């Protein structure tokens with residue numbers, strides 16, 4: 537079997553209501569399609585941030601790399617992974633390159649599963665569990681009343697854990713900016729009120745995960761985490777920007793809550809200092825950014841050797857959820873898989889069957905590959921013209 541084409545799709549899903557009431561803006565997704573000369577197509581995903589610019593940029597990057605894949609045997613997943621990784625060494629092997637590899641790698645595993653008529657998890661060592669525990673997000677909370685309502689909705693849907701950024705309301709340009717790492721006193725007090733309201737709303741047994749989005753300096757992150765410990769938060773995520781593991785070390789050594797990092801760490805090499813220096817209690821790589829199915833399995837095994845649970849990050853689309861779940865079916869040291877919302881029915885128009893989620897758990901079946909296929913008619917109907925000029929809005933998806 538030979539690869540005949542590898543291409544990206546940037547698609548835009550129109551604004552809609554989700555979770556029965558919540559209106560969300562239109563948002564973009566980046567999917568990868570790898571075709572073969574035997575009629576088998578594999579699907580991958582990269583969807584990244586900030587969407588209007590980053591999705592277009594990564595799409596163009598993948599399409600250029602795609603020319604290297606034509607004529608390759610899609611079964612040579614490890615070799616193709618290394619071919620791209622080493623080929624792009626001057627451009628940089630993390631970030632855009634690891635994301636491009638991720639989307640292609642997921643599609644190649646999908647092809648292999650379809651060739652062998654097996655789900656990917658059976659090709660990665662077989663299942664160690666029969667379902668994948670999920671956690672999800674409320675809309676980012678604006679005030680205590682807001683989180684009270686949405687936290688209760690999540691618990692009523694059967695979820696045992698959810699994640700929020702109670703500081704998000706003070707950010708004026710999305711969640712990817714950092715200048716001084718400070719937070720105003722007013723915003724900090726409001727964040728604490730939101731955490732208190734969330735705990736009050738759901739009682740002591742629900743796990744409340746706090747995401748700091750890598751936005752704070754050492755003293756600010758340390759103070760926020762320790763204040764929130766009074767409400768028994770489950771973890772404090774990405775306290776500081778990803779570039780300095782020594783800053784993370786300072787925070788880790790001074791805070792009471794458990795620490796989780798990893799969505800901005802790409803490939804197994806960037807997890808070495810985390811494990812070697814005891815910098816995290818959980819790791820949370822994103823399968824669409826860190827190197828795909830191949831790399832997530834390797835990072836999970838590294839974490840296992842340190843008795844660190846892994847909890848894949850996901851803030852995007854259905855391929856991210858399903859490919860992460862395929863790997864986690866085989867991983868002993870799995871905590872929970874992230875999903876954006878408790879109601880993921882807004883994926884349904886893109887895929888050939890709904891995700892099978894009950895009471896906060898995702899169930900996989902014997903479907904080959906990653907277990908779902910994208911709807912090509914939907915992709916074609918919603919494809920964005922990436923050459924059309926856009927007005928940059930870093931807060932948009």
Ligand SMILES: [Mg+2]
Nearest residue numbers: 747749773799
């Ligand atoms: Mg996060």
